Amino acid sequence: MSSDSGNGAYYKDSAVIQQHQNRQQKELNRREKWIPVIYSCLLIAVGQTGMSLLLPALPAMHQDLNISSQMTQWLVSAYLLGFGPSQLFYGPLSDIYGRRPVLLSGLMVAVLGILLSLFAHHSAAMIILGRVLQGIGAGCASVIARVSLRDRYEGAHLRQAMAYFGIVMAFVPTITPLAGGFLTTHFGWVSIFFTMAGYLGLLWILLFYRFEETHAAEAADERAHVSDFVHQYWQLLKSDHFRCYSGVVWIQYSLNVFSISVMPFIMQMQVGMNADTYGRWTLLPAVSLVLGGILASKTRHFFSKESVLQAASLLQLVAGLGMLLLPHSALLMMLSLSLFAFGNGMAFPNALSSLLEPYKRTAGTATALAGAGQMLSASLGSALLVSLGITSITGLGVVLVAGGAVLLYLTRHARNTIPACDDWHSRHHPVHH
Template sequence: MGLMTAIGPLTIDMYLPSFPTISADLRVPQSQVELTVSTYLLGLALSQLFYGPIADRYGRKKPLLGGLMIYMLATIGCALATSVDYLLFFRCIQACGAAAAMVIPRAVIRDQLNTRDSAMAMSMMMLIMGVAPILAPLMGGYLSPVTGWRGLFAIMLVYSALMFFLAIFRLKETMPAHKAVPLQLGTIAHNYAALLRSRNYMGFSLAGGIGMSGLFAYISVSPTIFINMYGVPQQHFGLFFGLNAFGLIAGSQIGARLLRVHTPLGILRTALTCGFISILIGLGLALAGMLNLTLLTLTLMGFTTSLGFILPNATALALRDQGHRLGVASALMGCLQFLFGTVSSSTVSSSLTDSPVPLFVGLAVCSLLALLCGKILARPADRHFGNQ
């Protein structure tokens, strides 16, 4: 499941160093190329709502295989795109396929594990999700001069084909047949409405989702900030991007070990506070004109490290009482993450000038909202919440 979820960061991050090349090749401003990230995130957000009910009706394996087929066909379209409009279209379809690889793994894990164990499993899964953002831009930076940006989509195609065959031969169905939920519009609407009314589900989902949206905002403008503003060579961009991804890995792995002695709820709320403080420091330095490349990297790394603690625990807590509708619960959580990610990335990208201040303002807003949702909206009634 970790390898499967790596499709997401691989698809987002691998072609980031090629933005200037794509811009020149398709003869459009780089800002239009950056919109391919927002388009992908929007498609990923909305299509997850489709996979949730399908996964609750037909199980986990069949919807996953169908999504991977869509992804592979759209990736071929991206590689052959002759204009930015075609690239935007196929990126949206690509996202519709990749959504299956976001919804299904969470449901598979929660099918089999309780809250604490699923938080530990998701922390382990984030090791692969964290390595992918390190390797993807590094590969993109070093391979694109050889393969061209179109060749990077060919690599995505090969990886997704490998995942397709692994899913066929290695993935066992984890949803018991007696838990199948009828695929009826009324039932689907009822389940989504019940989730939206659940204070704890929405609180934890928004804490993780809004926090994650800050990461998407950073991803969408990171080539512009590191390469254009701070003069990082294109082939070395992946190293600086990878340092922040390393923070995500470190946070998730330390968090997994802390779960042996601390509750998911306690870890989540501490990490939300620390992430917000890190971004406030970066914003203050940026406003004072003191934010050099080293301080930029360190403050962003503080933020991504906090996400390594936040995301696994917020996910496990949100899914705690949703065993009878795990598919739609996982889908709505993913939808919220990527909807907020679309808004944050497009807003920061459109407001970026010659300073990183808009990025830190966006990250500060995301961190503050996530903190409020995790500490105020989600208010579990029993003090042992999060252990079960």
């Protein structure tokens, strides 16, 4: 009798221990599931801090280096000159040789560029050269940040990962200028390069020891050549699927860049709001963007990507109409901008996941073309609209209405499109979808 009781107690204890171990394993799996998202968020911050952290320091650099306004602008343009086009090379290389070696090599180039700017900080020409190298290296972080998520996740999980990634991508540029201004005011503009070098150095060490390969390298006899790169880019550009979904990503990002570029002038020059007050008002659209991303994540199991994209486009069209029709008070203008930001937060993860999901073997190439086009369309589009004198709330409303209408068309048309072939050698071995 006592023996049976002892056995019962033993099995009961064993069951409790097993349940506890199962709970621990589930919790560990849950935590590990988010590690790739954390790495991607750390990586996307590389490109954005390289750009926005330096912006508050430009007047001080202009004065200390005794350079012209045009030369000062090159401190920004040189970085973009390296950052945008370099993605077109990192994408195919990461498809062929794997994500990890391309990422570590590219980040090392970025570190060398920062160190060149740092140690030659008395020479504007050498700083500009360093900024080009920094941009070329940072391009790899932008590509691998996106494509590593595509490697790790599928379906609704990819949409959820992209939602959190999109929040960080949009939110970092609103924080880094504050940090850049603090560093410049208290420690001088050179401290910004120390900060960037420290961040990239620590990140490189972390990734060297902890980043696991997410895409196996191609076999030597299967590796693509330069002509295959060009061919695959051409196939993507010919694909209605790529054009529609990349168009949504590009337009969403361009509208966001344009709105945050002209809104300070509208609120300060036309409404009379000071910079400090406007800085506090910007929290409203920033929070709205985060809420839009959270909604996109929470509703991923209930609504299709296309329906969410169409709803976001409608909200942004309504936001533009609000700027056109409502009284131009500070509150109503910022509420309209917040509605646009909310739609932006909803749309970005769904558009980016829809764009990348059909690709596995050539996901890096698709990501690179989408990322380079995103940077190019945002910079050229914003510059063109500003040069046309569209710097009023009415002008911004017209742009948002037009953008919302185009987005509605693209999302409706994208529903029935066919992706390009996911094969380097489709010229020789065509694969039909």
